[in-house]
Amino acid sequence: MSSTLFLCQRCNQPLKLSQKLRTMQEGPLETQQHASPSPRARTSSSPLPDWGQSSQSSSCSTFSLLGELTAQRTLNTIQNVVLETFEILSGQKDVDHPLCVDCTDNLLRELDAQLTVVEADTQKYRSFLERESLVSEEEREAMHVELWAELRSLEKEEARLAQELKDVDRQHARIEAELRAAQAESRELEQQEEQDLKDYALLTMEELELTDELSSVEKRLAHAQKQLRRLRETDIFNITFTILDEGPLGIINNFRLGRLPGVQVGWNEINAAWGQAALLLFSLSKTAGLQFQRYQLVPCGNHSYLKPLAGDGVLLLFSDGSHRIFHNNKFDRGMKAFLDCLQQFVEEAEKKEGLFLPYRIHVKGGMLEDARDSGECCSITTHLNSEEEWTKALKFMLTNLKLILAWASSRYCFKMEPDWSHFE
Template identity: 75%
Template sequence: MSSTCFLCHRCNKPLKISPDLSAMQKRSLEAQHHASPSAKMPVSGKLEDRTSRRHHPDRGRTAQESACCPFTLLGEPSTQRTLDSIQNTILETFETVSGQKDVEHPLCVDCMDGLLEELDTQLTLAEADNQKYKSFMERESLVSDEEREALNAELLAELQSLEQEEARLTQELQDVDHQHARIEAELKAAEAESRELEQQEEQDLKDYAALKMEELELTDELSSVENQLAYVQKQLQSLSKTDILNITFTILDEGPLGIINNFRLGRIPDIQVGWNEINAAWGQTALLLFTLSKIAGLQFQRYQLVPCGDHSYIKSLAGDEMLLLFSDGSHNIFYDNKYDRGMKAFLDCLQQFVKMLKKEEGLFLPYRIHVKGGMLEDATGSGKCYSIRTHLNTEDEWAKALKFMLTNLKLILAWASSKYYSKK
């Protein structure tokens, strides 16, 4: 048979029952077990008997049971319960739930001591309040009606003053609430503006970084352009001091043949120059005279120079006839052919340029040009003339005439370089 366990109502700790009370509870349960009626008794009869004794809750208990367990027990006190005990438990539970019976709650010793101290404190406070109330009543009995009215008037005036103060404070509280709401709205607006400014600042930083990167790229590009400009200026200064004519055209008159840009002009029996080289030399010579005329601004009469490399020619302005400055050696040296007339026409153009120079600058050339006979005369030497044509002419005299012509062009080239490029 299991013993009943009680818990403290406050701390929920198990209560320790004294051995004497436990022995008394055990004997009462055994006596109840031997004296219990048959389980076959009708439930309705016992319930009516218990209901008739509902106002005497201790009537169905023994003295020992009432002494050892004055509390209401819920649950199964032992494994061997009778029908009477079950009915009693159900009835007591119903009375407790419906409020017809006060339930005593068990407490441990510590909780009981604390409860007693709390009750003593409350009792002391109640006695103090009672004494204050008695003294107030005694004082009130000694006060006259006039003093009471004066006191009431004073208290009423003080109450009105307090009410006014309360109204003022209430208004101030409302003003403070309104101000607080306004400040809170301003704070929210300021926070929103602050967030917007932070976003704007972040965007500005990104834009600044992009512009800084672009500035660095532009700075590098500017430095590169400045370096290129400095290099180009140096090149320009160098080129401005360079004689482009002397670099483009190089004439050598030493030896039996005249040479222009490494092409030999003419041939002698000992040096049989190919006609392709002679034609290329005539193309360079025609290009030189054409360039000098453009620089000097001279427009040739009767003829037009057409420099085309080793197939250069002179165009007659009178009849649109093409006078050749190239040959393959098949021309007839016994007749006045286009090749001879082309070289004679070139001497005519050269003579026009020399006349312009003599008028403007008084330039003196060592070899005088005779256009009608197609001859070049040595003005400083023997005064002998040499024909530039191949008609009824030897290779030696033809080569000397071409060399004299190149010598005159060399002096004209030096004059043009000194006039048009030395001042830059």
């Protein structure tokens, strides 16, 4: 006979027949296979005595075929098996499914517990019945009254507790609302905190940028102060204007002013020299705060000129040499006007003392007089004048300008410094 697989009907674990039982089943029942197709169908949920190999001690669940199986099967037991098989096959009896030993023990424990409960209930009912039979009618009435009173008291208590429950519910709802409000406020505060952190980061970045900018400005300021100190030590007049009066011709900023029969200086150079002289006198007057009377001096390179304050037209400080044939021409009048302005400055400077010039200026005749030695007078006009005289007059004028330049350098350079103290 091939091995047959049994499953526990509760836990579905496979059941293993004990070896002894299997031997007993397979031996005597072999002849039974012809009569019964299901020799293992004789089962029961009640356990049989242990066959030596206890199912509880086996790691695999085993189960025992129930019935009157003995080592020596009698005809009676075989008849019983056949009978039960017949009943099962004819539907007169249900087949009990097998159970493993553990499930069987559990089932028995459950049934024992139910039995205990049922017995306790039965005992209670019995005691009640006995008490009821012992209580008299009056006592029963009194007991009913007492129970009714207790019931009313309990109903009041229930109503009170229900009211209390409502109060607690209301309080719970109020606290929930407060909790929701607090959570909303908390979320708002978190958003605010997040925004504050962003603002803080922006401000920090701005602070860094401003610190960088401040550092840059401080460096520029230090550089500017250094430049300022260098400029303070610089004599602006002396480095801008250089006048040489050695030799027959006066020279200003490398431009010769005047011409001689043997030294034919170009008119462009003479005009440029006049432009430098005009620029020098203009700068000196600005520095001294002197406003010229009668003329406005306009330094304009080799096309410098003067504008009379009364009347139209201009007086030139440049020429191409063709002016000399005309009396009182614009060039001569321009040079005389320049002398006028120079004399105004000299008079202004003499008021402040410290200025002594070697050549006296006669504005009306356009003359320069050597006041130190010979008393020689030279005219600055060109009409009916020799080149030598004219050039000498120009050299006198440049010598005066050179001394005025030195005087102004010592007097005005430190006064020209603006007040930078608030930058330091």
